Amino acid sequence: MAGDSLELMQGTLDVLILKSLSWGPLHGYAVAEVVRERSGEELKVEEGALYPALHRLEKRGLLEAEWGLSENNRRAKFYRLTSAGRAHLRAETQAWQRYVAAVSRVLEAA
């Protein structure tokens, strides 16, 4: 599995994190898992890059963090989207979709 998973582009990770959190607060491990599962095991978040990304997003005010209890009753740091984060996600999603559509149009042209 590790061998044929897709590499993430810089910036894409941020959007995926925001999207993962749009369904509710998660800790970092869960974010990685969610991305893997939802991508049909195609995308693998590089864990070493995940945490700096989370902290940067928190610093930018797109995320808020709070300590809570995990599903196995351990203390874990949960991240949650702020309203700024939600707006950012919307904007990035639209941009991403336009990008994908444009690239596709080029690639699919006979």
Place this chain on the structure above:
Amino acid sequence: MRTPMRYPGFKRLLKLAVRPRAVEQDVDEELRFHLEMRAAAHEREGLSPTEARAAAEREFGDVASVREECVRIGHERERKMKRFLLWDALVQDVRYALRMLRHAPGFALVAVLTLGLGIGATTAIFSVVRGVLMRPLPFAEPERLVRMWQANPSQGVARGEVSPLDFADWKARQRSFEDMGTWWYVEGMSGSNLSGDGEPQRLPAAYVNDGFFSTLGVAPVLGRALLAGEHQPGHNAVAVISHGLWQRRFGGDRTLLGRTLTLDGLPITVVGVMPPGFSFPSERVDVWLSDSLIEESGIPRQRQVRWQSVVARLKPGVSLETARTEMNGVARQLAEEYPATNVQTSAVTVVPLHEAVTGDVRAGLMVLLGAVGFLLLIACVNVANLMLTRATARERELAVRAALGAGPVRLMGQLLTESLVLALLGGAFGLLLAVWGTELLLAFSVKQLPRLHEVRVDGAVLGFAMGATLFTGVLFGLLPALRAGSPQLAPVLKAAGRGTAGGGGARLRGALVVTEVALAVVLMAGAGLAVRSLMSLLSVEPGFRAEGAVVVSFSSSPAGRTSRQYLAEVLERVREVPGVQVAGTTRNLPLEGSGEPAPLVLPGQSQESAADAPRVNYLFVSNDYFRAMGIPLLRGRAFTTLDREGPPAMMVNDAFVRRFFPGEDVVGKAIQWGDATAPIVGVVGDVRQESLSEPAPPLVYVHVLQQSRSSVNLVVRGEGAPLQLAAAVRQAIWSVNPNQTITRITTLEEVVGGSVARPRLIAALLGLFAVLALVLGAVGIYGVLAYTVGQRQREIGVRLALGARPAEVLGMVLRNGMRLAGLGVALGVAGALVLSRVMSSILFGVAPHDPLTFGAVAVVLLGVALVACLVPARRAMRVDPAVSLRAE
């Protein structure tokens, strides 16, 4: 219990108050959690715990560097948060303060008005003080400039002018000075009539030597200054003109240089234009001419003919003391070498130029600045009192906030913010008042102060206003804020809803009221002294009758028309004007200076001994001068037309007789006048010649037509409105010489008014400040008592219910208030007794400890305090016991 106020951002602040866990700890725990979760997943896939752990770490990558990066970002985030929270807290505080003020518009209005008045008045006075006293003179290195006078210690003259011969010796023998300049200029006297180039115009002129401009270190912006030995008889004279004249009259025409103007009928070539703002020795001077023109006009070149004013520039590093010692040495040498003329002038007075220019207004301005500072303090105390009263009323709210976790620093910060917001609003209003007040002040005091054209609201003044604002903000914010910093939470919370006043607060407020009253007393005492001083000045008998006389001043052209005949002709025409009863002329009007001092030589004394002779002032007047002025003839006769042409006759005043011939009949005695012996024909009453505050000097009157003098004040007494009379007189003068420029038209009463303009200005301003202080003091007393009565309503109700008579309640409240007022008055009187001493130099005819003034001030303040107490006291008397008990 009422709902507590909502504090936006409060929860966030509480969060900040909980000390956040160290960033490092957080990151470590977060990463450990991740690795453990991943390891657990691997274990579920069947790996051993050790293998699972190793796999998790392998997949993660470089844990240490990720940790480091996360920690770095975490720290950055914390710093950003802190900045944001601080700013946010400030914004919240300001918003909150503004909302509080909006909810208490009366309080806000009173506070802003009070502060605005205090700050505005202080700033306005400060701008004048700065312009007049503090700005350096607009010359190069002005601190090295000094003014020098010839002193005559034996006659008590410290500031005498210098003769050109003495000056030449001063200059040649000294080593302390780099450069020395001289000038001759007398306000309203030295001037030239510009003609031939448009409308004739009178130009105030200063006659200067070639060192004048170089000493001051100011060069012309156009052309050049006057050169040494430039003016030769028979050649055109040269002139340097002011920037103002250049713009006004010649529209800034650069080709003016080298052009020839006609001044007093003489051709004069313009060689230079001074820069704008150069205005020495007076802002009125428009033309600087070589002083050789004066000597040419017939002033004898003798050592005892002293008319030059001297300015000099100290060499770098030479002290004032060194220069003084040296110049006194020079004066002693000259006294030995020329005993006939210099034996008495054996000293030189050397004073920094700045002090010489501003000396006589310094005391008055400093008193005003001090007074206005007091006013600002009173305003601060008043607002502090208001704030304190509000803070006490808000004690419960503050206690609640403290209980919710807001630290003392936060609460003090909040209250200080409120004070500063108030102070800034007050400061903005004050600045408006200051700009406006400064203009008003300037408009009213143009003639009373030197250097007024340098007064403006500039950066320093703005800085001062800002400083005053912040100072007041902190000062009056401090007391309530300090108290809020340590509210005794438990008792206040317990009492919440019952509205009790803190006992400490009452004492503090009392102390503030006492302070305020004391400050007001000091201010009022100062104002009272100034007013009494002005009144005694105005009650001085000037020696002449001011009512109903008109003064028309002019300067007849020296070229050809100065003749005695011209003046005689003018006087004759004026007498023919319908309504004119009597008209006379004088060189020097009373209260405007004594004219020219000269040695009094009696027949038989040699001219050589003239230097030792006492000096008296000689005044040149016409026949009917005494009648026109209403100066009584005591003995002998007045001048007649015969004295004009015939042998000279003299008249003297009573002071002259008392000084030189006490108990003798002087009529018939003689004075040496030039080569002739002049009999004294009459004695007239004394006239305050210098000013109302100085006694009449001994005077000798000389018939004006014995001398050709260019400056004349025509005094006319007659029927009809003074200004109409003046217009007719002017027409009469023009009928003799249509080119005659009139330098001023005024009334004798205005001359008197002008002579007391400065004390009047000081008295008016101090009076204004005193009234403001009185009002503020009354507001302070009223505010505190009204508040106390409100707070004690329940207690008063109980007393009334228990049978106390309303009159007793009234008495209780009155006693309470009057005790504060009385204490304040006592302290204030004590303070004023000490402080009024600094005023002694500007007082006339009243002692700095004048009991009448102090008594009146005490009575007025106690009276006002009584009225301020009465309102709340009557309200207390009417408290309904039933209502206040039920409220319990």
